[in-house]
Amino acid sequence: MKFEMKIYHNHIIKIAIATAVIFSASSCRKNFFPSDRVEDSGLLNTIEGMRTATLGNYATLKGLNYENNYHWLAELPSDEVAQGQNSSSDVTNLYKYTHLVNSANATAYFQQAYYIAAAANKIIRLIPDNASADQLQVKGENLFLRAMLHFNLVRMFGRPYAQTPTTNPGVPILSENLTESEAATVKRSTVAQVYDFVLADLLKAAQFMTVEKSNSFATKMAAYALLSRVYLYMDNNAKAIEYADLVINSNKYQLLQNTQYQNYFRVDPETNRESIFAIKHTKTENYDYSAVGSLYYSGDANGNALGQGESGWGEIYASAKYYNFLNKFPQDKRKSFISPYVVGGTQQLNGKLTPPAPIYYVNKNNLQEGVINLTSPVYLRLAEQYLNRAEANAKLNKAQLALDDVNVIRTRAGIPVYTLIDVTPTHTILDIVLEERWLELAFEGHRAYDLFRNNRPVVRDYPGTHSTINGSVNQTINPTDARVIYFIPQTERDKNPNLSQNP
């Protein structure tokens, strides 16, 4: 019996040891953390962290979702581009004004703009208005970004300010004071409310930003420059002039001349003395065939045109209407921004359409630092400030002042200047200013807005895929047309039923 007990005892010990060994081997829990991300709770505790997060906000502007869609939504409704052949992407609908409620481009832009605005708010709400200067600089940059985003959104999704802005719906205002659930159910404010919000942000931003920075960043001058544009859109001409003056007279910027001007978009953007704010891409931040420029251009790194598909899709061109207008003075330096595809002296046509569209590649969105599809989109530059002031003066019936600014631009382009004799009832001072804006700022996202906000139609009397809609090469879009603006994305309305739809 004793012997048996001992065996039994032995077994108990064996079992105990075995169990202990087996079950102790695996008790250590461990937290894993991603190698290329940081936790939000820690990041924004310091001013350095807030600066890092602010850089991230700028960085997101250069993401395809923001930058490409901004460009196409702003640019494609104009009469300076011609889509030379049909495309399976939503770009075709933007160009033809056959918008869809689930437009891929409009949806992506709307979403990305609010993601960045919300990210800016995370910083804005942490810094009180009486904080130290270096904190206010950070807050000011984020306020600038938030203002720019709301301004772009209200231009795309809200009717022009010239059309009853106090009743027309604009876009949701994403203020830093909204709680998460308020942000999830926010309604569209009126167009006027959004403009007021934008103005308030920009005025504060201009006040808070005191550090001198390169044109890759928001600065006091960038805020002034955008204020000039916003006031111009609101028909507050005195203010538009006031802020354009502040920028022009600051002497921080200068109009580039001659070959420097002709190479405007090809140099390292930070060395460009005319740009006020550009979304900087380094040489390795190139999207190639996904880049905006790949739809505009196919050729070599020096701007020499080649066949479609050589370096890009090359299927959206300068319209014949724009090119012919620019070519009125063949010496116009701005022709450098167009690369007509000519083989053996013959201008090539895109044969997909009848009548075919001439292949006038645009290279304004290419060729930065010798990289074919690389660009750093310029959002604000000095020439626009001259033209803002000119337009405001024209509307204030100060024709000579308006002509003075227009002539600065024309002189730089190397073409004859205007005098008051050239101003006639059929070619008004506003016509002259708008023509010059068109020539100068083409393919930078201004043209369609410049027409619609001045109650002028977009008239397309040139070959392009729009011409197949009714079998003629004419398409006229009046400023009162419902499709002057985009639909609020269906998917956003599904998630937030408080968002009303545009008719």
Place this chain on the structure above:
Amino acid sequence: MACAFLLKAQNRAITGTVTDSKKLPLPGITVTVLGTKTATQTDANGKYTINAENESTLEFKALGFSSQTIKVGTNTTLNISLTDETTNLDAVTVVGYTTKKKSEISSAVTTVSGAQLNDVTSVNLGNLLQGKAPGVVASSASGDPTAGSTVVVRGVGTINAGIGPLVVVDGNIGGTYNPADVDNITILRDAAATGLYGSRAANGVIIVTTKKGKAGETRFSLNSAVGFAKATTGNFQLMDAQQLYDYQKTFFTTPPAPSLVNTNTNWWDEAFRTAMVNNHTLTASGGSEKSQFYISGNYFKEEGTLINNDKTQYSLRANLTSQLTKKLKLNALLSGIVINDNINPESAVYQAYLNMPYDPAYNADGSPTDPRNIPSWKGRDRSNFLQSLQYNYSRARSFTSTGDINLDYDLLKNLTISSYNRATIASGRSNNYYDRRSQSGATNLGTASLSNTFATTLLSSNRIKYSVNIGQHNFSILGVAEIESYKYDVNGITAKGLPAGMDAINTATDITNKPTGSYDGYKNIKYLAQADYSYQSKYYLVASVVNEYASRFGKNNPAATFYQFGTSWILSNESFLKDNKTISFLKLRASAGTTGNQGGIDYYQSFGLYNLNAAASYNGQTGAFPTQIANPDLTWEKSRTYNLGLDFSLFKRIDVTIDAYDKRNSDLLFAVPLPSTVGYANIRRNIGAIRNRGIEFTINSKNIQLKDFNWETNFNMSFNRNKVMELNQGLLVVNTSTQPIALGHDMDEWYMQKWAGVNPADGKPLWEKLDDPTGVTSTYNQATRQYTGKSSAPKFSGGLTNTLNYKNFTLSAFLNFVYGNWVYNDSRFYFDNDGVYESYNQQVLPKGSVRWTTPGQTDATHPQAKFGGNLQSHQTSTRFLENGSYLRLRNVTVGYNLPANWLKKASINAARLYVSGDNLFTATKFSGVDPEVDLTGGISSFRYPTSRRFVFGVNLTF
């Protein structure tokens, strides 16, 4: 000494031959004199000699065969024929951490033998498993040999957590194997069986057991197969130049030039080819009573039917089993697989569909045309893949190896402790090269990109098992502690400016983008306990509890506990049925239990995160952008399953298994879309519950059993229905895709604009508009999005296999079918679009389709074709939603076993020749090339079709 003499005197030698049911000799069969330690094994010719007494009973035993006992009596020669285990209820089945006789299992499990698995020539489990087990739906979205497939067990019960079943190789979670080395595959479907795998078992478990050696003379086998394949095109046809011209001239404002038809390129034929497949396996197995080995080497090469696309795989496996001491047993398993994939670097499938027949593929000198130099090129993308394929490539190379050391130690008679340990190393490298002479390489004067991944998984599973029999009561208890840790590294670089023909990054002048690199890891820790009880081989009970920690879940809820319970009752062992001639076997099973799901979500899903990658850096400085909203409460998705099963056999000929289940997944992991004004695209939450209910059955019938002729039929079928039962926070729907998660609906139900045909008056498209008095609209933006009542999940699916043996000939035919699912034929947007894209080739209208041409026409299915399109008629709607049901003759194999007397001279034990055909016939209404889609998504887009294939093979054993 006298005793010993006496024993010896009564012993005498018994000899005989052991064969299988086909009369082929079986080597390596263990022959034991029951009640003694006397044992031997059959030799290569199946012969054995053993000493026994008249009163002795001999037992003949081997894995894969049912053991047989026989009294010696006065015989001196005993020839035995053993039957395969797969038809036998006493066969041993691996269930989770234990093995059980099939009759003892309380769960829904199915075993597929290696031979059944490997009829189709492939190294892809999904392709091999399709239609072979009830409740298992395997589907693949591509005929690309380098692409994978999707396996779903009992319907998809989750939204975007993982859907794939857990694969367990040789007792340990995960692992690698080559199907050629598979002895059998067991599919566990209900919670009582899968539950032991706790966290990752919600989608079922597939247990792969590889072949092991048997003691006896070394046996070699060679299996060799060579075949060729062509892409199938089903009901689909592209237009040729004349057809396209005739179509386009009806809507071009200016008629296209008639000379266009002078070129008539068939781009499909340029892209597809007759492809070869090669599969060769050489194995050696054998060993002593103490140690056995199985070693195999396999070479597999499958060419895609698409040009510049193939997969080459080299596999090696060494399985060693050794009784190190009387009490300590070792299993050392080693597997290594090298895969070289060639992926078509150009969008050749896309171009095969869309390039225009008007455009020439070749120049007069036979070289491929370069569309960049041909201004009159008509195709939209101005691309000729043949030009680029002269230079460009996309290759992937990987090496995966697993090593297992499994030890079982019999501490006491009834107490075993085990330690199962595995290391897996997976290393992959992908390499793309675009030459500067090609269109895709021209912009950057040639690019070369390289990406490397390196992953290690370490697993240790330590087990203790105690069993005891008290009279007719049998108890066993199992305890397991298991830890798994995973580490993964990835980096990549793309360089540009390479001289023509040079693909080494050393020859590049610059980089295109910033190099990338990151690493990841996770850890799982699991404890489980299981208790088994049975009484009199009639009543069985099993209960278990599992607790598991996963590092990827929120800090508030990283661990979860799951429980399982199962019971069964073998009625045919009761006295009232014991002698029933009709019902030879009858068993009732019931089980309930919970499992978890952690698949498909990021490793760090609970944190609030800012991204610091290249996309967040600006102007060369580090930036950070918010990418993920925190949810520290995030926890396991849980699945609760009830299962009722019935197994019965009639006349010992017909075996039937029926299972009914109700599976409810709750705390569903889902990336809930957020309004963009919140600042994030989505938040990962546990959002609600989904139910899957279904019935599955398998019938195995030995229809005819004659001396020279056998006919067997296996039929399996499963029905599954899915429904969203509950959504948190009172929501009715959590997203608004074309397949929303909506309360009361099938989660795979399509939600979109309903096509209402063509307006007879003007040929315009019509969609339903519910708030309009006419009920229809021709304005796409106003069409009502609505539930269609059509789901991408099949109502039922299954397979039917017939096997016939006549003397040395075998014939098997395997059909699989899927019924009641709706496929969105997305690519019709491009090639059936009423004139939107004049520069894409178009589909010939399928039979029964009519284009509107004249006012008043009522039979039109297609709107009037117009240049630039007819009012967005090609946008998403039920117009492109098609019946995805199909019946496919998946495989037919004819085999011939060479007579043994012919082979003897060549010292060959057995030889079999066969011819096999895959995908010989498909019946479907689907208008595309192939109705099969990845059934979890239900979208067919530029389908790389399945191939029809003929394979010639030989199996030799010597």
